[in-house]
Amino acid sequence: xxxxxxxxxxxxxxxxxxxxxxxxxxxxxxxxxxxxxxxxxxxxxxxxxxxxxxxxxxxxxxxxxxxxxxxxxxxxxxxxxxxxxxxxxxxxxxxxxxxxxxxxxxxxxxxxxxxxxxxxxxxxxxxxxxxxxxxxxxxxxxxxxxxxxxxxxxxxxxxxxxxxxxxxxxxxxxxxxxxxxxxxxxxxxxxxxxxxxxxxxxxxxxxxxxxxxxxxxxxxxxxxxxxxxxxxxxxxxxxxxxxxxxxxxxxxxxxxxxxxxxxxxxxxxxxxxxxxxxxxxxxxxxxxxxxxxxxxxxxxxxxxxxxxxxxxxxxxxxxxxxxxxxxxxxxxxxxxxxxxxxxxxxxxxxxxxxxxxxxxxxxx
Amino acid sequence: xxxxxxxxxxxxxxxxxxxxxxxxxxxxxxxxxxxxxxxxxxxxxxxxxxxxxxxxxxxxxxxxxxxxxxxxxxxxxxxxxxxxxxxxxxxxxxxxxxxxxxxxxxxxxxxxxxxxxxxxxxxxxxxxxxxxxxxxxxxxxxxxxxxxxxxxxxxxxxxxxxxxxxxxxxxxxxxxxxxxxxxxxxxxxxxxxxxxxxxxxxxxxxxxxxxxxxxxxxxxxxxxxxxxxxxxxxxxxxxxxxxxxxxxxxxxxxxxxxxxxxxxxxxxxxxxxxxxxxxxxxxxxxxxxxxxxxxxxxxxxxxxxxxxxxxxxxxxxxxxxxxxxxxxxxxxxxxxxxxxxxxxxxxxxxxxxxxxxxxxxxxx
Numbered sequence: 001x002x003x004x005x006x007x008x009x010x011x012x013x014x015x016x017x018x019x020x021x022x023x024x025x026x027x028x029x030x031x032x033x034x035x036x037x038x039x040x041x042x043x044x045x046x047x048x049x050x051x052x053x054x055x056x057x058x059x060x061x062x063x064x065x066x067x068x069x070x071x072x073x074x075x076x077x078x079x080x081x082x083x084x085x086x087x088x089x090x091x092x093x094x095x096x097x098x099x100x101x102x103x104x105x106x107x108x109x110x111x112x113x114x115x116x117x118x119x120x121x122x123x124x125x126x127x128x129x130x131x132x133x134x135x136x137x138x139x140x141x142x143x144x145x146x147x148x149x150x151x152x153x154x155x156x157x158x159x160x161x162x163x164x165x166x167x168x169x170x171x172x173x174x175x176x177x178x179x180x181x182x183x184x185x186x187x188x189x190x191x192x193x194x195x196x197x198x199x200x201x202x203x204x205x206x207x208x209x210x211x212x213x214x215x216x217x218x219x220x221x222x223x224x225x226x227x228x229x230x231x232x233x234x235x236x237x238x239x240x241x242x243x244x245x246x247x248x249x250x251x252x253x254x255x256x257x258x259x260x261x262x263x264x265x266x267x268x269x270x271x272x273x274x275x276x277x278x279x280x281x282x283x284x285x286x287x288x289x290x291x292x293x294x295x296x297x298x299x300x301x302x303x304x305x306x307x308x309x310x311x312x313x314x315x316x317x318x319x320x321x322x323x324x325x326x327x328x329x330x331x332x333x334x335x336x337x338x339x340x341x342x343x344x345x346x347x348x349x350x351x352x353x354x355x356x357x358x359x360x361x362x363x364x
Numbered sequence: 365x366x367x368x369x370x371x372x373x374x375x376x377x378x379x380x381x382x383x384x385x386x387x388x389x390x391x392x393x394x395x396x397x398x399x400x401x402x403x404x405x406x407x408x409x410x411x412x413x414x415x416x417x418x419x420x421x422x423x424x425x426x427x428x429x430x431x432x433x434x435x436x437x438x439x440x441x442x443x444x445x446x447x448x449x450x451x452x453x454x455x456x457x458x459x460x461x462x463x464x465x466x467x468x469x470x471x472x473x474x475x476x477x478x479x480x481x482x483x484x485x486x487x488x489x490x491x492x493x494x495x496x497x498x499x500x501x502x503x504x505x506x507x508x509x510x511x512x513x514x515x516x517x518x519x520x521x522x523x524x525x526x527x528x529x530x531x532x533x534x535x536x537x538x539x540x541x542x543x544x545x546x547x548x549x550x551x552x553x554x555x556x557x558x559x560x561x562x563x564x565x566x567x568x569x570x571x572x573x574x575x576x577x578x579x580x581x582x583x584x585x586x587x588x589x590x591x592x593x594x595x596x597x598x599x600x601x602x603x604x605x606x607x608x609x610x611x612x613x614x615x616x617x618x619x620x621x622x623x624x625x626x627x628x629x630x631x632x633x634x635x636x637x638x639x640x641x642x643x644x645x646x647x648x649x650x651x652x653x654x655x656x657x658x659x660x661x662x663x664x665x666x667x668x669x670x671x672x673x674x675x676x677x678x679x680x681x682x683x684x685x686x687x688x689x690x691x692x693x694x695x696x697x698x699x700x701x702x703x704x705x706x707x708x709x710x711x712x713x714x715x716x717x718x719x720x721x722x723x724x725x726x727x728x
Binding site for chain 1: 391429430461462463464465467476477478479480481482501504505506508509512513515516518
């Protein structure tokens with residue numbers, strides 16, 4: 001095992017996966033989208049207010065490119081103070097030299113970064129039962145993009161920034177019969193399980209009103225999920241035929257895995273699971289308001305699941321220490337890119353913390 | 365010298381440039397835009413009619429991804445019949461395994477491909493004296509994109525598909541005092557020098573009415589040039605600090621070099637010219653209606669200028685043979701990616717022709 005990596009699942013192909021990662025350089029792709037689901041008061045803390053959460057994804061990726069933001073004044077914050085996990089991701093990029101590419105899978109306002117824009121408009125609230133349209137187009141484009149990225153022969157880290165993404169994750173997983181209620185993690189300290197469950201219930205109800213009879217995975221994800229799920233699910237499915245893929249996130253990446261299972265069944269395509277892992281942070285793994293370990297087993301028993309052992313308890317900054325209280329846990333691929341860095345020895349836990357503190361020091 | 369490569373200029377760093385290319389794998393970036401300049405009747409043959417030329421760039425890159433087109437029914441054609449040079453580019457991609465990324469620097473209608481969209485709207489006609497706005501934003505984004513692509517440590521081929529791009533090239537070069545009139549190449553058999561010169565004259569006049577006093581390179585390129593020039597010029601300038609760059613095209617890439625000289629002076633930034641070459645096709649080099657060799661010397665004396673020796677005279681297809689009559693000469697990076705393939709020995713002249721004929725056979 002690599003130092004800094006926690007093995008969440010027992011998995012036969014773990015050592016081989018690590019070997020394949022070590023053979024290559026990495027590449028980080030962050031998929032962003034905005035959904036009106038995030039404007040429901042109390043549903044998310046990825047951004048201090050419902051209005052600011054419209055711009056969290058854009059500000060996150062602007063920071064990745066410029067160490068500053070344009071869409072809003074500063075990087076997104078939990079209302080209680082600690083900064084967006086983008087600070088971890090940025091530190092990992094700086095230390096590793098890993099290049100970053102952005103996929104805009106539907107932001108209502110566009111970020112000031114070079115982005116592969118595959119959907120112009122933002123997503124609607126899932127309670128409408130129709131979160132977005134043209135899912136097949138997103139599938140086509142993601143598949144063809146995967147072929148191009150695969151040619152680079154790098155291991156690929158797929159991250160996301162989608163405020164309210166754990167709610168849309170819960171929605172997709174529970175629709176597919178996974179008992180995910182009360183198990184997904186959250187940017188909110190005390191989670192918001194009953195509100196999330198209520199929103200999801202309405203979403204499923206309204207979706208079923210629209211879709212009598214059999215629905216395809218495209219109908220379902222575009223009805224009650226989000227566009228990040230189809231983009232990262234499709235990319236991972238086709239990338240894994242060629243290179244190792246790290247799904248960088250917690251509950252949201254479990255929803256991606258859930259979608260991959262359904263999509264591959266629908267397409268009649270074999271998934272090379274030995275080339276796929278989910279990697280999140282220790283904060284998600286230890287989240288007492290959720291059950292990441294249990295949920296991952298429910299989604300796929302023999303999935304390779306990892307967590308990065310990042311620890312801010314010894315940080316000199318109060319804003320970072322607050323991560324240890326569960327105020328921010330994951331996002332912008334933080335857990336997965338840190339994990340890749342530990343496996344690949346681009347950095348260790350100490351140098352990572354130093355770089356994060358350097359960035360945070362410049363910010364405050 | 366590599367077989368299939370014609371050395372257009374005597375250049376001290378040619379052998380070293382080839383050595384650096386051979387050390388790496390390649391990556392192709394195609395920048396597309398539409399300008400209303402292309403809708404002036406008789407100015408371009410990149411697309412059979414002025415209306416169809418609105419969609420030439422989009423159809424070109426759709427063909428690169430899917431071997432078919434969505435925006436219009438089939439790949440762009442010269443009104444007299446022969447197909448777009450995209451068929452050469454596609455053959456090179458197929459044979460080399462080089463990945464392709466698209467930058468949409470302003471297409472009025474968007475192509476159905478995964479594209480890094482950095483401008484939403486198409487460009488106006490240069491005769492307005494204001495072809496596009498926000499040139500500084502395009503510069504910022506192109507620069508930051510160059511940093512990410514540079515991290516891949518591949519040699520980079522920068523191509524374009526911009527109908528009427530030789531007119532905007534003439535406009536930029538002549539504005540900067542290069543005697544380019546009657547020297548740029550053209551998709552039109554008999555060129556259209558007097559029409560082009562007239563259009564450029566109006567463009568410069570109207571630009572000067574808007575800009576009294578000193579203009580920056582950003583003012584000039586956005587006034588009387590096109591967005592491909594600033595994107596590829598900026599990318600090449602910053603990429604060349606790290607990796608070899610092939611500017612894949614004829615007259616249009618000479619305009620890019622011209623812009624790079626002015627931009628680097630303006631920024632006070634040194635250009636690593638030893639990492640830069642222009643590579644076009646034999647058809648452009650031999651174009652009797654133009655003077656590519658002379659123009660390249662006027663733009664920059666010691667520039668590394670190459671041409672790919674592609675020859676369709678022995679082709680079994682009439683549509684391809686027509687290239688030898690000067691009906692199509694260059695575009696979508698054809699000359700540069702073929703050149704890279706010859707240097708890197710991804711393929712030779714025979715295997716390239718076979719693959720082009722295979723693609724053309726499927727098409728007719």
